[in-house]
Amino acid sequence: xxxxxxxxxxxVQRDPRWQAVLSRDARADGxxxxxxxxxxxxxxxxxxxxxxxPEHVTFYTSGAAARAAGYRPCKRCRPEPTSGEPALIPALCxxxxxxxxxxxxxxxxxxxxxxxxxxxxxxKAETGVTPRAYALARRGERVRRExxxxxxxxxxxxxxxxxxxxxFYEQSARLLGMxxxxxxxxxxxxxxxxxxxxxxxxxxxxACSERGVCAIQLGDEPEALLRELQDRFPAANLIGGDVxxxxxxxxxxxxxxxxxLGVGLPLDIRGTAFQQRVWQALQxxxxxxxxxxxxxxxxxxxxxxxxxxxxxxxxxxLAVAIPxxxxxxxxxxxxxxxxxxxxxxxxxxxxxxxxxxxxxxD
Numbered sequence: 107x108x109x110x111x112x113x114x115x116x117x118v119q120r121d122p123r124w125q126a127v128l129s130r131d132a133r134a135d136g137x138x139x140x141x142x143x144x145x146x147x148x149x150x151x152x153x154x155x156x157x158x159x160p161e162h163v164t165f166y167t168s169g170a171a172a173r174a175a176g177y178r179p180c181k182r183c184r185p186e187p188t189s190g191e192p193a194l195i196p197a198l199c200x201x202x203x204x205x206x207x208x209x210x211x212x213x214x215x216x217x218x219x220x221x222x223x224x225x226x227x228x229x230k231a232e233t234g235v236t237p238r239a240y241a242l243a244r245r246g247e248r249v250r251r252e253x254x255x256x257x258x259x260x261x262x263x264x265x266x267x268x269x270x271x272x273x274f275y276e277q278s279a280r281l282l283g284m285x286x287x288x289x290x291x292x293x294x295x296x297x298x299x300x301x302x303x304x305x306x307x308x309x310x311x312x313a314c315s316e317r318g319v320c321a322i323q324l325g326d327e328p329e330a331l332l333r334e335l336q337d338r339f340p341a342a343n344l345i346g347g348d349v350x351x352x353x354x355x356x357x358x359x360x361x362x363x364x365x366x367l368g369v370g371l372p373l374d375i376r377g378t379a380f381q382q383r384v385w386q387a388l389q390x391x392x393x394x395x396x397x398x399x400x401x402x403x404x405x406x407x408x409x410x411x412x413x414x415x416x417x418x419x420x421x422x423x424l425a426v427a428i429p430x431x432x433x434x435x436x437x438x439x440x441x442x443x444x445x446x447x448x449x450x451x452x453x454x455x456x457x458x459x460x461x462x463x464x465x466x467x468d
Contacts, residue, residue, distance in 0.1 A: 111161055114160075114161060115160045115161050118160040118161075118163050118165075119160055119442075121165060123138055123140070123151070123165050124160065124163075125417060125420075126151045127140055127151050127158075127163070127413070128157070128413050128414075128416050128417040128420070129413060129414050129416075129417035130151065130152045130153070130154065130411070130413045130414055131151055131152060132151075132152040132195055132196040132199045133196070133199055133200070133203070134151035134152070135150045135151055135152050135196040136196070137151075138151065138165055138166065138167055138168075139151070139165075139166050139168065139169055139172055139185050140158075140163050140164065140165050140166070141163070141164045141165075141166060141172045141175065141177040142158045142162050142163060143162045143163075143164070144158075144162045145158075146176070146177055146178060147177060147178055147179065147180040147181075148166065148169060148172035148173075148177040148178070148179060148180065148185060149180040149182075149183050149185055150180075150183045150185045150196075152183065152195070152196060153180055153182060153183035153185075154182065154183065154231070154410050154413075155180065155182050155183065157399075157412065157413050157416065169185050169186050194218055194228075195228065195229055198214060198217070198218055198225075198229065198237070199240065201214070201217060202214070202237065202240060202241045205241075208238070208241050208242075209237075209241070211225070211226060211237060211238070214229075214237055225237070230407075230408055230411075231408070231409075231410045231411075235379065235380045235408070235411075235414075239378075239379040239380060242379060243378045243379060243380070296315065296339065296342045296343065297315070297316065297342070297343045297345055298313050298314070298315055298320070298335070298339055298342045298343065298344050298345065299313065299314050299345045299346075299347050299348075299351050300312065300313040300314070300321075300332075300335060300344055300345070300346065300347060301346065301347035301351060301352060301355045302328040302331060302332060303355060303359070305324075305359045305362050305363060306362075306363060306452075307324050307362060307445075307449045307452060307453075308324060308325060308326050308449075309324070309325050309326060309327060309328040309331055310322070310323070310324055310331075310355075310358070310359065310362065311323040311325075311328070311331035311332065311334075311335060312347075312354065312355045312358045313335055314351070314354065314374070315374045317372070317374035318371065318372035318373045318374040318375075319354075319358070319371050319372065319373050319374060319424065319427065320373075320374040320376070320423070320424075321335060321338070321423050321424065322358055322423070322424045322425045322426060322427055323335070323423070323425065323445070324362075324425050324445040324446075324449055325445065354371075357371065358371070358426075358427075361426050361427070362425070362426050362453075363456075364456065365393055365426055365429070365453055365456055365457050371427055373424060373427060373428075375424070375428070376423075377418075377421065380408075380411075380414060380418060381418045381421060383406045384402060384406060384415050384418035384419065385418065385422060385428045387402050387405045387406050388402070388419070388422075388428050388429055388430055388432065388433065389428060389429070390405075391429060391432045391433075393429075393432075393457045393458075394457045394458045395432065396432050396433065396434045396438070396454070397432065397433055397434075398412075398433065398434060398435060398436045398438075399412040399413075399415045399416050399419075399433055399435070399436075399441075400412045400415075400436055402415045402433060403415050415433075416433075416441070416442075419433055419444075420442070420444055422444065425444075425445055426453065430443070430444070431443060431449075431450045431453045431454060432454070432457075440454075
């Protein structure tokens, strides 16, 4: 791979807009578009077409800029709707985000002029989640923001749109991973035990809350792994592991060295409803087997959400324990991996998976 191509790929992958494209984030529609050199078209961030490779992608601030560069609008996502034909699902996403309470499916259908059943199918096909799951995820984001702004937890709960604090507290452990008060304080008074060591794949960090293992990170530099943990829990009590914790770390390392062992661990898994569904599906893939992003999308009942599945894999905080390394492209070739494509290859080789020969991007 020549240096210019490698630099372009890196620039695209580092650009925040790339994650919006991978997750088909309808909220980004209208803020930018992306063009694909191999097809000659430009698309909305939420376009359901097959995922483009980063080396073929260029971002533009508007459709006019993309057209000036010689691209034509995609016929599937229609980034330039005709007059009086707004982008329905992105508009509904904005409606949900601005609503003071959770709108019902019937209310959304009436707003869109569709039957509830048809709206439900269309919304899930384009976003990868149901309208209710989307609304709950956005409400989760709002409560996190409000917890950072408000002096009182109760104020934050009501500002985020919850009708009662009891309803919120029922969901807070799954949503935040800790009590709202502790989350507002950046994890203050929350004990996170951790240890950083070495394994055959490089540096490894294992962290554990009172609920279970909350992070398994791989990398080249131990200091970088620790900084990432500190950024995630800025006010938590980070406690170096003792002898008992070292035994847990040894079990994790054994799982990395021999993924087929499938060492059972208590896990503290935190994520959106959609991420939870993806991660649960990943845990059902047996060692030595692989599935494509499209396969996972079909398994979770969102067959058009392959890009959102890829984004959920990229957000996985638990290497090997949630085996996102067992997800590959539709043609069987290896795609990106949060901890590096070389590590993904090694893990699959250890599981006995027959892999294609390394390509230039590997």
